[in-house]
Amino acid sequence: MNKIQSLFIILLFLVATACTSQENGFIMHNVNGYTIAGEDQELITFDAIAVQEGKVVATGNLADLQQQLAGFNTIDGESKTLIPGLIDAHVHVMGLGYQQLDVDVQGVDSLEETLEMIREYAEDNPDLEWIRGRGWNQVLWEENEFPTAEDLDSVVPDRPVYLTRVDGHAAWTNSKAMELAGISRDTPDTQGGRVVRDEFGDATGIFVDATMSYITQHIPERTQKENEQAFELALQVMAEHGLTSVHDARIDVDTWDMYKDFADNDKLITRIYAMIGGTGDIFDELAENGPIESYANDLLALRSVKISADGALGSRGAAMIEHYHDDPGNDGLLFYDQEELNEMVLKGASNGFQMNIHAIGDAANRQVLNSFQYAQEQLGDQSELRHRVEHAQIVHPDDIPRFVELDIIASMQPTHATSDMNMAEDRVGSERMEGAYAWQTFLDQGTVIAGGSDFPVENVNPFYGLYSAVTRQDHGGMPPGGWYSEHRLSRVEALRIFTRDAAYAAHQEDVLGTLETGKWADFILIDRDIFEVDASQIWEAEVLETWVAGEKVYQQ
Structure with a gap:
């Protein structure tokens, strides 16, 4: 037998071994495993999980699984905690990718430091035609007021700058950008949008919601290469x-x-x-x-x-039934009138599509619920489509029961509450907080909550969301006991909204969300037991490995 024949035989052996391994599957054992399971969606524990052809065969203990599943390979989980892969029910994937490419000023707590980061980014990227970025939040600054074009002109006077607010519902531009867009004192506000103006009526450089398009239509489109690069970066960050x-x-x-x-x-x-x-x-x-x-x-x-349906609370674009507590005369921005929204919902639903509608203010939530009721009156029972309200942040108490009556899913982001608690009550007044970020009220009445983050508005890390859901505190443990603590979730409820219930909100509960027999083997290994450590540690959990369909896609 010559050398080439020997190598060929070895290659055939390796291929056969790999195929047998895939057919036989594997058992990951010595894990501290958790999943939601059963009709009652209870938390169960296990120390081994068997996977074959990308799907869960069974969970249990190693001895029992080996007895049932002869020939499966074994992988030592090294006593790590294993939970279902987390599902974020409201994100902006490409926004996350672009955040890695553009100037990112999220979380910066002063105007001065924000401007310095923009200046440095512009200097480091002299060939960029436009300076783009996101993340600024005036609520974190000492000034606590919108910045201006003049502020940006002081660091980038010669190229157009366009920076979206952390919530994505307002843009901050410099004079060059406004000049290219032809912005003048005569530039009008629009349905669902507002140009912020000074005492003389001139645009200050802030464009809220729909008026952002005055600027964006002049920004060059991303190239295919940039889009693919951003997507690859987003996938890496999500897996991590x-x-x-x-x-x-x-x-x-x-x-x-x-x-x-x-x-x-x-x-x-x-x-x-x-x-x-x-x-x-x-x-x-x-x-x-x-x-x-x-x-x-x-x-x-x-x-x-x-x-x-409306804007965001931080930029006072969320549509409110009554005026803003800290801005008399302003009740926010409805993007459509009732008839327009009704027709859009009817069009999508009549074609068999689930309708997921952003609504933050109580007026917007009421309008959206009205549109779902209209669709039901026109088309009959809509429960099969599982329509959703995205955010459901400030809901009038009279409207909360309508989520049950209309069988609507509340797609909510726990970190919005802990990010907004420094300004939410200022915006809406204490009397409207009864229906604000009211997770437990929704759960108690039987509404399904799909947990999410809205990244890159919030941090991509889902353990931040789990922590906020359980504690309603910032990472420093404030306020003591939690902000409006009656709405805190249990740890099991928190895991459920980021796994099984998020899968349900996507019609995928039969294939995703739990580690039950026949579902895809999507799971993660983490560095601590989030059901046993002090709640203050949940946000610090680190992902060690991420597995999708029984394949490892990330290792720390």
């Missing part, structure tokens, strides 16, 4: 933080095509449940053949639509 599935709140045709291309080429390492951006031309093209329930073994789905 234990996210095995996300619900992407607003995509377009090109983004969907890129997602499919990544899936087709085995480069998609996080599952994406995508929401079509609106019911206009993008919807007409993407929905031409109806909803896509599963693509590439549940890596992708396209069966929902994202619409925004």
